[in-house]
Amino acid sequence: MAAQTVASTTNSVDLGPAAALSCRECGHRVPLGPVFACEECFGPLEIAYDYSAYETEELRKRIEAGPANIWRYAPLLPVPADVADKPNINPGWTPLVKADNLARELGVTGGLYIKDDSGNPTHSFKDRVVAQALEAARAFGFTTLSCSSTGNLAGAVGAAAARAGFRSCVFIPHDLEQGKVVMAAIYGGELVGIEGNYDDVNRFCSELIGDPAGEGWGFVNVNLRPYYAEGSKTLAYEICEQLGWKLPDQLVVPIASGSQLTKIDKGLQELIKLGLVEDKPYKIFGAQAEGCSPVSVAYKAGHDVVRPQKPNTIAKSLAIGNPADGPYVLDIARRTGGAVEDVNDEQVVEAIKLLARTEGIFAETAGGVTVGVAKKLIESGLLDPSLTTVVLNTGDGLKTLDAVAGTGLTATIRPNLDSFREAGLA
Amino acid sequence: MAAQTVASTTNSVDLGPAAALSCRECGHRVPLGPVFACEECFGPLEIAYDYSAYETEELRKRIEAGPANIWRYAPLLPVPADVADKPNINPGWTPLVKADNLARELGVTGGLYIKDDSGNPTHSFKDRVVAQALEAARAFGFTTLSCSSTGNLAGAVGAAAARAGFRSCVFIPHDLEQGKVVMAAIYGGELVGIEGNYDDVNRFCSELIGDPAGEGWGFVNVNLRPYYAEGSKTLAYEICEQLGWKLPDQLVVPIASGSQLTKIDKGLQELIKLGLVEDKPYKIFGAQAEGCSPVSVAYKAGHDVVRPQKPNTIAKSLAIGNPADGPYVLDIARRTGGAVEDVNDEQVVEAIKLLARTEGIFAETAGGVTVGVAKKLIESGLLDPSLTTVVLNTGDGLKTLDAVAGTGLTATIRPNLDSFREAGLA
Numbered sequence: 001m002a003a004q005t006v007a008s009t010t011n012s013v014d015l016g017p018a019a020a021l022s023c024r025e026c027g028h029r030v031p032l033g034p035v036f037a038c039e040e041c042f043g044p045l046e047i048a049y050d051y052s053a054y055e056t057e058e059l060r061k062r063i064e065a066g067p068a069n070i071w072r073y074a075p076l077l078p079v080p081a082d083v084a085d086k087p088n089i090n091p092g093w094t095p096l097v098k099a100d101n102l103a104r105e106l107g108v109t110g111g112l113y114i115k116d117d118s119g120n121p122t123h124s125f126k127d128r129v130v131a132q133a134l135e136a137a138r139a140f141g142f143t144t145l146s147c148s149s150t151g152n153l154a155g156a157v158g159a160a161a162a163r164a165g166f167r168s169c170v171f172i173p174h175d176l177e178q179g180k181v182v183m184a185a186i187y188g189g190e191l192v193g194i195e196g197n198y199d200d201v202n203r204f205c206s207e208l209i210g211d212p213a214g215e216g217w218g219f220v221n222v223n224l225r226p227y228y229a230e231g232s233k234t235l236a237y238e239i240c241e242q243l244g245w246k247l248p249d250q251l252v253v254p255i256a257s258g259s260q261l262t263k264i265d266k267g268l269q270e271l272i273k274l275g276l277v278e279d280k281p282y283k284i285f286g287a288q289a290e291g292c293s294p295v296s297v298a299y300k301a302g303h304d305v306v307r308p309q310k311p312n313t314i315a316k317s318l319a320i321g322n323p324a325d326g327p328y329v330l331d332i333a334r335r336t337g338g339a340v341e342d343v344n345d346e347q348v349v350e351a352i353k354l355l356a357r358t359e360g361i362f363a364e365t366a367g368g369v370t371v372g373v374a375k376k377l378i379e380s381g382l383l384d385p386s387l388t389t390v391v392l393n394t395g396d397g398l399k400t401l402d403a404v405a406g407t408g409l410t411a412t413i414r415p416n417l418d419s420f421r422e423a424g425l426a
Numbered sequence: 427m428a429a430q431t432v433a434s435t436t437n438s439v440d441l442g443p444a445a446a447l448s449c450r451e452c453g454h455r456v457p458l459g460p461v462f463a464c465e466e467c468f469g470p471l472e473i474a475y476d477y478s479a480y481e482t483e484e485l486r487k488r489i490e491a492g493p494a495n496i497w498r499y500a501p502l503l504p505v506p507a508d509v510a511d512k513p514n515i516n517p518g519w520t521p522l523v524k525a526d527n528l529a530r531e532l533g534v535t536g537g538l539y540i541k542d543d544s545g546n547p548t549h550s551f552k553d554r555v556v557a558q559a560l561e562a563a564r565a566f567g568f569t570t571l572s573c574s575s576t577g578n579l580a581g582a583v584g585a586a587a588a589r590a591g592f593r594s595c596v597f598i599p600h601d602l603e604q605g606k607v608v609m610a611a612i613y614g615g616e617l618v619g620i621e622g623n624y625d626d627v628n629r630f631c632s633e634l635i636g637d638p639a640g641e642g643w644g645f646v647n648v649n650l651r652p653y654y655a656e657g658s659k660t661l662a663y664e665i666c667e668q669l670g671w672k673l674p675d676q677l678v679v680p681i682a683s684g685s686q687l688t689k690i691d692k693g694l695q696e697l698i699k700l701g702l703v704e705d706k707p708y709k710i711f712g713a714q715a716e717g718c719s720p721v722s723v724a725y726k727a728g729h730d731v732v733r734p735q736k737p738n739t740i741a742k743s744l745a746i747g748n749p750a751d752g753p754y755v756l757d758i759a760r761r762t763g764g765a766v767e768d769v770n771d772e773q774v775v776e777a778i779k780l781l782a783r784t785e786g787i788f789a790e791t792a793g794g795v796t797v798g799v800a801k802k803l804i805e806s807g808l809l810d811p812s813l814t815t816v817v818l819n820t821g822d823g824l825k826t827l828d829a830v831a832g833t834g835l836t837a838t839i840r841p842n843l844d845s846f847r848e849a850g851l852a
Binding site for chain 1 (some may be wrong): 633839
């Protein structure tokens with residue numbers, strides 16, 4: 001993953017407004033390529049853009065005339081201008097639901113919205129990031145799309161690779177639940193069980209990337225990570241456009257690696273700089289499950305560094321014990337006047353039911369975490385109920401049915417009216 | 427459900443362009459109301475519209491400027507003009523996927539598309555029909571939304587009622603699989619298990635509608651059926667608009683009750699009459715599972731009537747043994763030059779995998795039926811591969827995981843490169 005790899009792959013790369021990779025820590029720049037760590041300081045690389053050609057109202061019109069998916073924001077993403085014509089899974093433009101019933105229950109008066117990403121092609125926000133990684137993989141001439149995963153990501157990679165005609169090879173712990181295996185295997189790519197736990201899977205993937213056997217392989221969340229991560233910016237873009245090109249006052253965002261939260265902040269900042277929204281304060285709140293709350297613990301202790309935890313929570317899609325972007329999340333929460341909070345598994349389940357009962361949205365456990373944290377933050381006074389608030393639901397309840405398995409029939413009756421009346425249903 | 431009920435409920439009803447209910451058999455007209463059978467001949471009632479005020483290009487612009495859901499077609503549906511401002515689940519505007527990989531495998535050269543309705547709020551096309559029924563329920567002053575169901579419909583009704591602030595009461599057989607119970611129960615409405623089979627559930631619901639205890643209850647697929655059924659027209663509208671206001675040459679549509687297929691035909695006819703698409707021939711093909719193929723059997727035998735079957739297929743969402751709209755389906759298939767075909771359960775599973783492998787779309791068993799039937803129709807020469815063809819996927823694979831439970835790991839390795847190479851994965 002050294003500079004020479006970059007030099008050999010970037011000459012013909014067209015990724016639209018993406019100008020270079022830039023180190024988040026030291027600012028060192030390298031050409032666009034399949035690298036993710038700074039050669040100077042080992043800091044994370046991210047995309048630097050050239051947006052200088054854009055005139056605000058022209059850009060707004062171009063976006064509004066674009067397709068009903070993330071490619072309406074192609075001018076702001078590391079993708080070629082004709083991306084919408086290429087085979088991809090085209091996620092995004094998911095509903096921003098005005099959650100008036102939930103607002104009443106929580107006492108929010110300033111407008112409460114759920115950004116519901118369960119409508120994406122494989123029903124999680126991962127489709128957004130994988131769609132980006134796929135375009136980078138195409139630009140770099142890769143032919144295999146890969147990842148390590150224990151759930152949502154596996155399905156998103158399998159589906160995107162199938163649509164785009166890539167080979168896919170997804171690595172998972174060999175003893176994953178059968179339901180999750182089916183959801184990943186159905187797309188027909190290689191699905192490789194690794195005899196070991198998720199850490200073993202990740203270690204093996206890193207080894208493979210450095211080996212000739214991994215040549216031509218794009219690991220969406222490793223060597224394509226700088227491109228992949230940019231997909232989360234589209235959540236910020238969509239929220240603002242769906243609010244009528246307005247910034248929300250407060251956002252509640254789940255934290256797994258923390259990447260999504262940092263990219264939402266980046267997206268909001270870009271919209272301000274481009275003049276697409278007015279420059280006004282907003283607060284970003286991070287949400288974790290108590291059983292995997294390293295960022296929340298650090299936030300409350302006033303620390304700048306995040307101490308890893310061993311995850312133990314039903315919110316498995318957020319169960320990253322050593323979140324790479326944890327320190328950046330802490331910085332953003334503090335800088336914007338937000339906070340980081342966590343809820344326990346029981347509160348997660350309660351929040352899933354609360355959201356379903358009030359708004360008809362069946363969220364994954366990660367959505368239970370954000371709704372539960374929003375409730376807790378309102379109760380503790382950290383979230384201002386008089387302000388416009390957006391809570392993210394990043395996945396689908398159908399994928400975490402076990403978490404709410406206790407939910408069942410409210411009555412059982414015989415098929416006649418007497419039995420119906422006896423049950424008090426009339 | 428007699429005429430006097432109608433008279434007392436329709437004076438203040440605003441359902442947009444819906445002018446009356448009209449009998450499909452004898453043409454007898456009655457005012458809009460919660461009735462579904464003709465008082466003269468017991469034929470099915472459907473909505474008659476007044477579209478006379480529309481100028482074609484003005485209407486087209488109005489639709490194109492509308493929201494990214496079915497309410498963009500509000501001018502053509504039995505809903506008030508301000509429907510988009512009311513709390514509803516807002517389904518529709520789901521992707522029409524250009525399925526080039528699948529086309530290559532099937533030998534289709536004229537353009538093959540999947541209309542993928544798994545992106546709807548509760549991941550099936552039922553959200554379209556329930557959203558309509560909800561607006562009718564609101565117009566008629568109902569306060570409880572109800573249905574009998576064994577699956578997709580229960581979730582759609584629960585979610586819509588929750589969003590709109592209706593009470594919901596869904597009736598299911600008491601011994602339904604636990605996963606399906608959870609998907610229906612999560613929305614917090616009444617979920618009543620009936621000691622009996624699905625026929626018993628339906629019989630009980632009919633009894634309840636005729637009883638004072640059922641007053642104020644809207645059964646989406648019984649006393650609200652004429653409104654409910656219109657939701658399927660939006661599939662036709664979207665397909666044509668997404669093709670650039672063009673009719674497809676061929677459509678492959680699943681058959682359960684047959685209502686969806688007849689309403690798709692109605693929607694296409696309306697677009698022609700309104701001048702929104704050119705008047706040209708199209709063929710509608712019906713798809714069933716062999717284990718519940720009463721319409722297919724009748725079609726092949728040249729019959730006009732449909733002989734009921736006892737369903738036995740994994741495609742449970744299509745398992746209606748006595749399809750009410752069967753004769754109309756036969757008529758449409760014959761009139762348009764289409765056909766009705768069926769595939770067995772093994773072919774359904776193969777087709778689910780084929781669609782996932784080629785296009786990254788994980789379909790419910792009903793989607794396996796349509797894709798499998800499309801394949802069979804091409805092989806038999808009934809479907810012309812040189813013509814533009816749209817195949818419907820009406821549901822989500824996550825809801826019928828059992829059907830593909832055999833899908834699994836392609837390899838298991840130890841976490842090292844030697845094991846990786848031994849498995850032939852390099």
